[in-house]
Amino acid sequence: xxxxxxxxxxxxxxxxxxxxxVETTVISFEEQPVTPQAMRExxxxxxxxxxxxxxxxxxxxVAAYAYASKWRVRAAYRFSVExxxxxxxxxxxxxxGTVLYGAxxxxxxxxxxxxxxxxxxxxxxxxxxxxxxxxxKKVAHFSEVGLKFGRWIDVGYWELKI
Numbered sequence: 001x002x003x004x005x006x007x008x009x010x011x012x013x014x015x016x017x018x019x020x021x022v023e024t025t026v027i028s029f030e031e032q033p034v035t036p037q038a039m040r041e042x043x044x045x046x047x048x049x050x051x052x053x054x055x056x057x058x059x060x061x062v063a064a065y066a067y068a069s070k071w072r073v074r075a076a077y078r079f080s081v082e083x084x085x086x087x088x089x090x091x092x093x094x095x096x097g098t099v100l101y102g103a104x105x106x107x108x109x110x111x112x113x114x115x116x117x118x119x120x121x122x123x124x125x126x127x128x129x130x131x132x133x134x135x136x137k138k139v140a141h142f143s144e145v146g147l148k149f150g151r152w153i154d155v156g157y158w159e160l161k162i
């Protein structure tokens with residue numbers, strides 16, 4: 001496995017990984033698939049802001065990705081980010097999420113980030129387990145905050161001070 005920074009050329013594969021979750025789960029609250037061009041713009045925009053977007057590559061193909069985005073836009077929040085990790089459905093259970101999260105957190109520490117927030121649509125035992133394995137602690141739970149596939153979804157928030 002190779003870990004590296006994402007490039008605009010990875011956008012189509014990343015969109016494919018992500019769109020599985022958009023179309024079949026409540027893990028993402030997006031309701032429409034993301035085009036490769038829109039994903040390319042997301043990658044470029046985050047990296048332009050100095051934030052990391054990492055990919056795990058297996059046998060020459062992106063199999064998972066992780067990135068950090070601004071938590072809020074106000075200047076006082078500049079040392080806080082929200083983290084995101086997605087693993088291709090065909091490579092789940094191989095530890096890619098753990099490896100990517102570790103690399104992402106290391107990069108964020110080096111960049112001077114103070115707090116990492118992880119938002120999780122609930123229930124999602126795998127994501128909760130990953131976050132808590134990485135040292136995150138649950139700090140909030142919003143009941144029925146999102147509506148997708150005709151049902152109300154709770155969201156929990158975990159934080160990690162790094």
